[in-house]
Amino acid sequence: MPEDRRGPVPEADAEQSWQEALAAGLVGRSKDPLNCELTPPMLGDEVTPERRFFRRNHFPMPVLNPASWRLAVGGLVREPLSLHLSELRELPAESVTVTLECAGNGRTGFSPPVPGERWDLGAVSTARWTGARLSDVLDRAGIRPSAREVVFRGADGGPLPEVPGPVRFERSLPLADALRSGALLAYEMNGEPLPVAHGFPVRLIVPGWYAVAAVKWLTEIEVVGEPFLGFFQDSHYVYEWSRDGRAEREPVRVQRVRAMIVAPAAGAQVAGDELAISGVAWSGAAHVTHVEVTVDAAGTPGTGIADTGTWRPAELAGPASRFGWQRWQLRVRGVPAGTARVRARAADAAGNNQLAEPEWNALGYGGNFVHEVTVTVG
Numbered sequence: 173m174p175e176d177r178r179g180p181v182p183e184a185d186a187e188q189s190w191q192e193a194l195a196a197g198l199v200g201r202s203k204d205p206l207n208c209e210l211t212p213p214m215l216g217d218e219v220t221p222e223r224r225f226f227r228r229n230h231f232p233m234p235v236l237n238p239a240s241w242r243l244a245v246g247g248l249v250r251e252p253l254s255l256h257l258s259e260l261r262e263l264p265a266e267s268v269t270v271t272l273e274c275a276g277n278g279r280t281g282f283s284p285p286v287p288g289e290r291w292d293l294g295a296v297s298t299a300r301w302t303g304a305r306l307s308d309v310l311d312r313a314g315i316r317p318s319a320r321e322v323v324f325r326g327a328d329g330g331p332l333p334e335v336p337g338p339v340r341f342e343r344s345l346p347l348a349d350a351l352r353s354g355a356l357l358a359y360e361m362n363g364e365p366l367p368v369a370h371g372f373p374v375r376l377i378v379p380g381w382y383a384v385a386a387v388k389w390l391t392e393i394e395v396v397g398e399p400f401l402g403f404f405q406d407s408h409y410v411y412e413w414s415r416d417g418r419a420e421r422e423p424v425r426v427q428r429v430r431a432m433i434v435a436p437a438a439g440a441q442v443a444g445d446e447l448a449i450s451g452v453a454w455s456g457a458a459h460v461t462h463v464e465v466t467v468d469a470a471g472t473p474g475t476g477i478a479d480t481g482t483w484r485p486a487e488l489a490g491p492a493s494r495f496g497w498q499r500w501q502l503r504v505r506g507v508p509a510g511t512a513r514v515r516a517r518a519a520d521a522a523g524n525n526q527l528a529e530p531e532w533n534a535l536g537y538g539g540n541f542v543h544e545v546t547v548t549v550g
């Protein structure tokens with residue numbers, strides 16, 4: 173059981189949470205801690221219903237009491253704060269639709285294989301988050317000039333095989349990102365109070381960043397003057413590249429551009445010679461400017477698929493929200509009967525696009541592989 177300043181915190185029932193996730197159609201990866209993902213055909217909603225939102229935890233989920241919960245804001249500030257939930261709710265509220273993607277989404281696509289949770293392609297979901305602006309809270313506390321980073325601490329924690337002693341889930345943001353990324357201290361998800369699985373009563377939301385930044389069950393914000401080197405900051409959630417024989421490290425930050433095919437589903441049997449292809453696409457760095465689709469047809473089942481290399485632009489069907497995924501669609505006619513392979517790739521306004529194989533890194537982050545599904549037409 174994790175401890176916070178006021179003593180041990182009760183935990184959600186692991187078996188019950190797991191059963192609820194499976195009943196909602198999620199694919200279970202681990203029961204305790206609870207980790208589960210969607211399948212690509214489940215990704216098409218403008219916002220993902222909460223029961224079908226992916227879950228990613230490193231520890232058992234704490235059940236916090238909203239009456240005694242406080243958000244402590246301290247460190248290099250002029251006036252340390254201890255905010256009640258009601259005080260946070262009295263600040264100007266903002267709502268933003270944000271796609272959260274786990275940095276390890278797609279990890280099973282890396283070759284050679286990498287360690288870590290065995291995510292396929294569904295550790296991603298979108299919700300409308302409502303909360304107070306982080307910058308308002310930091311302004312109220314008053315940042316001191318020596319501040320460099322802001323550390324966010326969750327109420328969850330426990331032992332990890334890799335390190336001695338218990339670890340809390342904590343992450344930092346550079347001060348500029350804490351103030352200017354549009355980060356929210358969110359207390360609502362899709363218009364309802366945040367559920368326990370997603371960080372009740374308050375979580376951080378950092379639009380555009382991989383979801384590891386979105387600290388759940390937030391209890392403390394600490395402004396610090398040195399780079400923060402916690403386990404989830406400096407040992408994990410770091411790209412470890414090997415470039416020209418040299419090891420390079422880079423912190424995991426914004427989401428890489430990615431398109432996912434929602435329909436048709438892999439393995440579908442499609443009647444006729446027309447494919448109605450649709451999906452979602454997002455990017456942390458800039459808005460998605462285009463999605464392209466290619467259909468390679470074998471003609472006769474079993475003869476192998478010819479790579480036609482013709483990428484056609486899909487229609488971006490909105491909503492044109494900057495931080496939530498966009499839906500896209502395309503109809504392709506005259507597809508020969510037999511096996512067809514459909515691929516989709518996205519590009520953003522910052523010039524990022526998707527490679528067939530994202531760069532291999534030792535912990536398997538940022539795996540924005542081009543999504544492909546194979547279907548039978550005819």
Ligand SMILES: Nc1nc2c(c(=O)[nH]1)N[C@H]1C(S)=C(S)[C@@H](COP(=O)(O)O)O[C@H]1N2
Nearest residue numbers: 226227228229230274326341383386387388
């Ligand atoms: N306190 C806390 N916050 C956390 C985590 C965690 O284990 N504990 N996991 C992070 C990671 S790696 C991801 S991908 C997202 C998952 O958010 P979700 O479970 O709401 O989908 O939460 C992030 N915030």
Ligand SMILES: [Mo]
Nearest residue numbers: 228274275384
């Ligand atoms: Mo994650």
